[in-house]
Structures are given as C-alpha cells and as structure tokens.
Amino acid sequence: MPAPGLGELNMERDDIIEYGLQSGHNEEEGRVVRKKIYFVTALLSVVTAIEVLLGVFWMSLFPNSWHWVKWTFIMMTLVKATYIVMTFMHLGDERRSIRKVILMPYGLFLMYIVFVIIWESLYVHHTLRIFL
Amino acid sequence: MSGEASKAISTEVLWGGHRSPFSISYGKMMMWFFLVSDALTFTGLLSAYGFARHALGPGLEWPIGEEVFRSFPGLSGSYPLMYVALMTFILIISSVTMVLAVEAGHRMDKKGVVKWLFLTIVGGLFFLGSQAFEWSHFIHGSHARVTLADGQIAYLVENPHHGEAIDPNTFAMTMGHPLNGEVVKGPEAYKLYQSAISVVSGANMTENEYGPTQYANFFFFITGFHGFHVTTGVILNIVVLSQAMRGVFHRRGHYERVEKAGLYWHFVDLVWVFVFTFFYLI
Numbered sequence: 001m002p003a004p005g006l007g008e009l010n011m012e013r014d015d016i017i018e019y020g021l022q023s024g025h026n027e028e029e030g031r032v033v034r035k036k037i038y039f040v041t042a043l044l045s046v047v048t049a050i051e052v053l054l055g056v057f058w059m060s061l062f063p064n065s066w067h068w069v070k071w072t073f074i075m076m077t078l079v080k081a082t083y084i085v086m087t088f089m090h091l092g093d094e095r096r097s098i099r100k101v102i103l104m105p106y107g108l109f110l111m112y113i114v115f116v117i118i119w120e121s122l123y124v125h126h127t128l129r130i131f132l
Numbered sequence: 133m134s135g136e137a138s139k140a141i142s143t144e145v146l147w148g149g150h151r152s153p154f155s156i157s158y159g160k161m162m163m164w165f166f167l168v169s170d171a172l173t174f175t176g177l178l179s180a181y182g183f184a185r186h187a188l189g190p191g192l193e194w195p196i197g198e199e200v201f202r203s204f205p206g207l208s209g210s211y212p213l214m215y216v217a218l219m220t221f222i223l224i225i226s227s228v229t230m231v232l233a234v235e236a237g238h239r240m241d242k243k244g245v246v247k248w249l250f251l252t253i254v255g256g257l258f259f260l261g262s263q264a265f266e267w268s269h270f271i272h273g274s275h276a277r278v279t280l281a282d283g284q285i286a287y288l289v290e291n292p293h294h295g296e297a298i299d300p301n302t303f304a305m306t307m308g309h310p311l312n313g314e315v316v317k318g319p320e321a322y323k324l325y326q327s328a329i330s331v332v333s334g335a336n337m338t339e340n341e342y343g344p345t346q347y348a349n350f351f352f353f354i355t356g357f358h359g360f361h362v363t364t365g366v367i368l369n370i371v372v373l374s375q376a377m378r379g380v381f382h383r384r385g386h387y388e389r390v391e392k393a394g395l396y397w398h399f400v401d402l403v404w405v406f407v408f409t410f411f412y413l414i
Contacts, residue, residue, distance in 0.1 A: 017136070017151055017152070018157070018385075018386070019135065019136050019137075019152070019155060019156060019157045019160075019388075020157060020384075020385075020386035020387075020388030020391075021385050021386050022135045022136045023135035023136070023238060023386065023388065023391075024135075024238045024239065024240060024386065025238045025239065026239070027239065030235060030238065030239050033235050033238075034232070034235060037228060037231050037232060037235065040228075041224070041225075041228045044224050045221065045224065048217065048220055048221060048224065049217075051408075051409070051413060052213055052214075052217040055197070055198055055212075055213050055412070055413045056198055056212050056213055070414055073409050073413050073414055074409065074414075076409075077405055077406060077409040080405050081402055081405055081406070084227065084398055084401060084402050084405065085398075085402065087231075088227055088228075088230075088231045088394075088398045088401075089394075089395055089398045089399070089402075090234075090391075093135075093137060093138065094137050094154065094155075094156060095137050095153075095154050095155055095156075097153060097154055098154035098156055098161070098164070101154070102164050102168055105168070106168050106171060106172070109172065109175070110175060113175060113176075113179050114179070116179075117179045117182050117183045117186070118186070120183065120187075121182070121183045121184075121185075121186035121187035122186065122187075124187035125186065125187045125188065125189070128187070128188075128189035128190065129189070129190055132189050132190055132191070
C-alpha cells in the first residue's frame with residue numbers, strides 16, 4: 001500500500017460536536033433577537049446621556065451631593081455592563097455553568113481588590129497627612 | 133438565541149464525556165477565558181488609578197474630568213465632556229452593529245454580516261481618530277499652569293501655542309483655578325508672568341498643567357492601552373470581514389468566527405464604559 005499523499009490524509013474528526021452549526025435561527029426568531037438589541041441600544045444611550053448631563057450639571061442641580069452622584073455613576077455603569085455582557089455578548093443565553101465559570105472567579109477577585117485599594121489608600125493618605 | 137446551550141439536557145449526559153458540558157465550542161470558551169484575564173489587567177490599571185487618587189497627600193488636588201476635557205474639534209468655546217460622550221456613544225453604536233452582524237450570521241445572511249461588520253469597522257476607526265484628537269489636545273494643553281515668584285499658582289486664559297509672541301496689553305491670567313479663579317489682566321499681569329518660577333504647558337510623562345504627574349501618566353497608560361485594544365479589534369474585524377466576503381463562513385455552514393470577534397469587540401466597549409466612568413465622570 002503506498003504512503004498516503006496529503007490529499008488522502010483525512011484529519012476530520014467525527015467525535016467533535018460543532019456547536020456553531022446549531023446556533024442558527026430563522027427569520028421569525030431573528031426579529032425577536034433584533035427587538036431585544038434595539039431595546040438595549042436605547043437603554044445604553046439613555047443611561048450614557050443621563051451620565052454626561054449629570055457630570056456637567058450636578059453642581060448646579062444637586063450642590064454638595066458629590067457622594068451620591070458618584071455612587072449613581074457607579075450603579076449606572078454596572079447596569080450598562082450587565083446589559084452589554086448578558087445581551088451583546090450573549091452570556092445570558094449560555095448555560096448557567098459557563099456563566100458561573102466566567103463571572104465568579106472574576107467577581108471574587110474584584111471584591112478583594114476593591115477592598116484592598118480602599119483600605120490601603122486610606123492608610124497611605126492618613127500617613128501622608130501626618131508627615132507632610 | 134436557540135442552539136445547544138438552550139436545550140434541556142440531563143446533567144449525566146452533559147458531564148458524561150464526549151461533549152462540552154458547557155455546550156460551547158473550544159474557540160468561544162478560550163475567547164471568554166482570554167477576556168477574563170484581560171479584564172483582570174484593566175481592573176489592575178483602574179485600581180491603581182483609584183489607589184493613586186485616593187491616597188493623594190495634602191496640598192495636591194486631582195483634576196476634574198469636566199474641567200480638563202472641554203474642547204470639541206472644529207468648534208471654539210468649551211463643551212465639557214461633550215466630545216468624550218460622543219466617542220462613548222460611537223463605541224456603543226459600533227457594538228450594536230457588531231451584535232447585528234452576529235445576528236445576521238445566525239440567519240446565514242452573508243450580505244447582512246458584511247454590511248454590519250463594515251459599519252463596525254467604520255465606528256472603530258472613528259473612535260481611534262477621536263482618541264488621537266483627545267491625546268493631541270491633552271498633550272498641547274489649554275491653560276498652561278504658571279508658578280509665580282511668590283509661589284502662587286496662576287493659569288493663562290489663552291495658551292499661546294507654537295511659541296507665538298504674547299501681547300502684554302491683552303495678556304490675562306486667572307489666579308488659583310483655570311476656570312473660576314480671579315482674573316488679572318494687562319502689562320502688570322504680564323510682568324508677574326515674566327518673573328514666574330515655572331510654566332507648565334500641556335502634559336508629558338514628568339509634568340502636566342492639570343494636576344499630579346500621575347494623573348497624566350494614568351491617562352496615557354489607560355486610554356492608550358484601551359486604544360491599543362481598539363486597534364487590535366479593528367484589525368480582527370477587517371480579517372473576519374474579508375473572510376465573510378470570500379464566503380469562508382458560508383461554506384463552513386456557520387458564522388461562529390463573527391461571534392468570537394464580536395465577543396472581543398464588545399469587551400472593548402465594556403472596558404470603555406468603565407474608563408469613561410472612572411476617568412472622566414468621577
């Protein structure tokens with residue numbers, strides 16, 4: 001038997017499921033998906049517009065409320081991030097197991113590092129105030 | 133979205149081998165893992181920024197976004213945060229066109245994929261150009277910080293770019309604050325200016341007119357690193373667009389590569405949402 005040429009080497013594997021082949025949808029389902037996309041677009045635009053207006057006018061609208069304005073910004077950002085990740089990146093459509101694999105390690109690390117930067121920067125700030 | 137992930141499959145079958153328990157392809161899972169690690173990098177950068185700002189010693193003040201970023205290309209006058217808001221909006225819209233390209237791919241609509249991917253690339257390039265404008269304006273500065281002989285800080289009302297000669301009669305400075313300080317004018321103010329200890333115009337890696345050195349350094353590093361990601365994303369999208377146009381995905385039977393490039397592109401948008409909040413708004 002002659003050695004197989006490149007053309008005869010069949011590297012296709014038949015034991016791998018091609019998940020991409022099953023992710024399609026028809027015209028009808030597409031309309032539903034697009035509707036959701038337009039809704040999220042409107043929501044992200046409105047939230048961004050409110051953020052910018054609040055950023056420019058907060059002093060004249062709500063004087064001496066920086067603390068609250070700051071937390072409003074952070075909450076709005078988290079709302080935007082949730083919609084981008086869950087709808088645009090389709091993480092909301094994946095299985096719950098992969099969602100946890102992606103979000104939980106990151107979430108734990110995030111809580112840890114936020115705690116560390118607030119705690120340690122306060123310490124450095126107070127030390128500088130004593131010695132400078 | 134239909135597909136394997138939304139099917140009800142028993143745990144025994146899912147975790148029984150010969151398949152992905154997550155019902156997700158290898159490439160998509162690896163893209164997600166890369167994005168998590170990249171998110172950690174940006175978390176580190178923004179945390180370092182937060183630390184430096186929060187730990188600031190007495191006598192130093194961190195600049196406020198709406199006071200630093202006030203220019204709009206082609207227009208004179210001040211438009212606080214308007215241009216960066218436009219940039220943010222463009223990046224969000226390019227994220228929307230990307231998700232529409234993915235949706236068109238799920239319907240095997242080649243024309244739709246090409247159209248929406250092309251618009252995504254246009255949006256990305258517009259964003260990059262805007263960032264170049266922001267950088268240029270930030271580096272050249274608008275008010276030049278002057279340290280007077282008695283140690284007081286003053287700011288030029290108009291910064292003479294390109295070494296133009298200053299007319300003492302129209303010369304003006306604001307004391308203490310670039311926007312709402314007390315204004316001093318005329319030859320007398322010019323005399324103060326001439327005896328100044330130092331004049332800092334614009335920004336570089338060692339000094340800047342806005343505030344602490346670290347402020348400009350973080351601006352360059354964080355927006356620069358994000359801009360690098362946008363550049364990479366645009367290149368990725370161009371590659372995927374050319375493959376879509378040649379019908380590579382149509383022959384393959386699915387447009388999953390558009391989805392993977394889309395994941396990266398949305399991530400770039402996601403990072404900008406946080407940079408926008410923590411660098412420009414707060």
